[in-house]
Amino acid sequence: MTELERQQWDVVVVGAGGAGLRAAIEARERGARTAVICKSLFGKAHTVMAEGGIAASMGNVNSNDNWQVHFRDTMRGGKFLNQWRMAELHAREAPDRVWELETWGALFDRTKDGRISQRNFGGHEYPRLAHVGDRTGLELIRTLQQKIVSLQQEDERELGDYEAGLKVFQECTVTRVLKGDGRVSGVFCYERESGRFFVLEAPSVILATGGIGKSFKVTSNSWEYTGDGHALALLAGAPLINMEFVQFHPTGMVWPPSVKGILVTESVRGDGGVLRNSEGKRFMFDYVPDVFKEKYAQSEDEGDRWYDDPDHNRRPPELLPRDEVARAINAEVKAGRGSPHGGVFLDVSTRMPADVIRRRLPSMYHQFKELADVDITAEAMEVGPTCHYVMGGIAVESDTAAALGVPGLFAAGEVAGGMHGSNRLGGNSLSDLLVFGRRAGLHAAEYAQRLPARPTVDETRIDAAAAEALRPFSAEGPADGAAPENPYTLHQELQQTMNDLVGIIRRAGEMEQALEKLAELRVRASRAGVEGHRQFNPGWHLSLDLRNMLLVSECVARAALERTESRGGHTREDCPGMEREWRRANLVCRLAPAAGADPASGRIELERKTTDPIRPDLLALFEKEELVKYLAEEELTE
């Protein structure tokens, strides 16, 4: 293992989605030599799947909007479990982050007076989402990608090398965050194309790897979403919080089977689409929870009027936060009022003229036409819940995005926890990426520059990481001569387990069962083996990703079993109510000290932590009557 290539950088960003690229831009602009490392090609990150828009209270369409309203909506959406300081920073800084994109060449849809147009979305009081048709994520990624290219062009002009100050290592995977002297000292990586190992030494590492959706069977997430950052942080000693909260997007495609789970953007509803059951009824009116009763229309007429006159009418309940809509759909299907393929109907065809649909929802039109032979301008779509986003993630300091307890480790985007509480509002993800991506880049660069000397790399850790990565090639079956486990089979079983037993509606018994199954899968995964060689070998890559998925799945299952209430993206059939006492409780996952010795024993330990009280001036933004519904008795009196 001595022939390993090593490079020195100031900041290493793991992940090249919105958060990672924004962090890299900031770090480079602060003078740090920055490396970005990503599993896919540059510009292919999962951020491109974001469709609806970027939430930012610019007030271009409704001038009543401001950051306080955005903050309120975010806290309500997250059922007050959010790290309030993150929610505040997010709401305050989002407009600047969006405007900044324009100076880098982004072209958003416009209002009549030439400003950035904003659209309605679930849980947002005013039209707030800056968008480009229904391909906002693509615009975001492309803009950041092109900004990086422009910074590289600058370096080329000044230093003669495009990659002198900012380099993208594409199609490379990080398997370990390396440490020395108790701090981060670099990352251990392999190049997917050649299978070659290399080490990037850096005092600051920013994790921006996105989510964990690939642990679930029905998901809108791509293969990359294997919880790498979550697992890397755990293995480096950092805690994860709120892992029980997994968002199921209410509208994923349900048919044909091969596209099950692919996202149908919330903009469909924001622009006028309605949900109906097999009886043709707009069932969402029956599912408005008490905490939202005053905010949503009680009749179809009022809901319909709202699109044209939002100041004097209340919004239709189709635009409730995602967790509410997903649960409602689930309940309708269970009650036997579902569509032929086990979803419900989402209809725009009777609500908008065909040409308007094609203009405002071009990729949805295209997606259904191409993949399901459904013309959404003429017939209703069939949709059902799909695993979409994990609210939980690495516990970070709100202002600096620094991971708690591991100096030099930072996290931004979906992989960071806390910002969205128990449920994320649509559109808050892209703004989260930008706001905290920038903050992570800034503080990671400052941290690296402040450090008097580069931390040393512990050589034994490098050797251990290399041995770990090579294990699938020498894997053996349970008995001598038996075939090793097929990583694809293990992955499918894991997805089925999480989907069925820790899915949208949860029960204690099932989650205990899931933990047993996970233990079994861990044992089998230690024997996962692959054929062939190291050059672009997807079977090998999957074997390595299994470690991460199993770790993260265990976090989700343990935390979900522990939280005996229902809140946001965590719904317990056996504990259906939202309990005010749980509001202040965060469940923190850490790697168990003895983890690894015996794969059958659990690797995660849970700790319950009470969060800081919400700052009084922020609390004052809410009506007392509303707070009573969420906050515990002692918080109100404090």
Next chain:
Amino acid sequence: MATGTEPPQVNTGVHGDTRATIAPRHLRTDRWWLAPALTAAGLLAFIVYSTWRAFANDDYYAAPYVSPFYSPCLAENCQPMHAGPNWEIFGSWWGLSPALLILIFPLGFRLTCYYYRKAYYRGFWASPPACAVAEPHKKYTGETRFPLILQNIHRYFFYAALPVAAILTYDTVLAFRDENYEWGHMGLGTLVFLVNIVLIWAYTLSCHSCRHIIGGRLRHFSEHPVRYRLWGWVGKLNARHMQLAWVSLFSVALADFYVYLVASGAFDDPRLF
């Protein structure tokens, strides 16, 4: 036409050293050769026909119809056409067919047209024969050097095509006479001319250069609302540029052929009124 079964060329293009080793020049299973073959056949047929008619120097006028190949007629050796497009700019020294003088303009317009370029590059030059079908040429420089760099003067042919189209419109108006030059009549030929001139205008105005000149070159449409609207209309036509190129090619040949039939006495123009 290549079938994709001949031995691979070595070390170029899709058979280059670094590319995936696949012997056939293409793996298409559809009838990819059909479109270029039809294009080549159609263009060849027109070339043969128009060459014959352009050099014929005969049977191009049958009152009140003048063949679009010979209009305007710019030499002294033209047949006299009552109130017709006889302009003896070239005088008496021109001894060849007068069609040659004027056909240069529509010919140049079509030769440099962005659609016809695609058609003959694919159909005649096999560059490429079809998408993802390797072309047979060793070297390729496209339109970067002489003579093909001259394709960039398309817009001047477009300017020239406008007066030609205007004159053909004038001819169509003249076709509302009978053989004694009495106004207010219509024959089958008038209908043929009408259809032809509509298609000629549609083709001419749907030209990419036209689209550029009318508005495409602007950076801020919002400051030029009229040109923006015109640009939109031309854009709609432009989307059908290929279809218009073919039907107008066919209609102009048909109009000429109709005049030939009537002028040569093979056919009597049925008078509608």
Next chain:
Amino acid sequence: MSAYRAHFRVWRGDQEGGGLEDFTVEVNDGEVVLDIIHRLQATQASDLAVRWNCKAGKCGSCSAEINGRPRLLCMTRMSVFSREETVTVTPLRAFPVVRDLVTDVSFNYAKAREVPSFVPPPGVAAGEYRMQQMDVDRSQEFRKCIECFLCQDTCHVVRDHEENKQAFAGPRFLMRVAELDMHPLDAAAETGLDRRATAQDEHGLGYCNITKCCTEVCPEGIKITDNALIPLKERAADRKYDPLVWLGNKIRRREG
């Protein structure tokens, strides 16, 4: 409709060589070619290399050639083939092969770097940008590009002539030049950068002979040729082949 077994031929190999391998594999209702490739990975060839991400036609990763035509694996439905038909899947043939269906697309990233970036208008602060929808429509169409590089792959200029890769940026990046040239607020001209002239002089616009294969393969339906390349050629003609402009430049140069 029901499940059936289809005959597939998939190219396997690397720089050292390789060839088409035959597979018989199950196909179910509503599946796309990428599903079948995944089934091959899970059941018959665990190390079959393929790039993919979103599986919804939005990221442009799974570009390959199916029955000789450049396409996205995830957007090609099995129902477009008859049950008897052999489906042949190969890597992109314009780029160096890495392994199996994966090719080295670094050509495209190198070309992306050669196009000068958006130049923000001086004196306009962030948040002060005002643009009309009709003015951003054209560039927005080009920004729908998912960078699948199918247009780069199918373009005969580089597909059939490796040596042209030096001089020719390819449809994707000429379209990028057009996008910036049509951007209502791009201030490149103020910095002395003439995007129209560079399109021809530096990015090889003249190599394009507008045979429209790029438009044919674009999975986003972008009218690359009609809306980007030809307008760019016309804009270059404005600069270089318009006698009035040419004369004006001559005179100005002499004065300067």
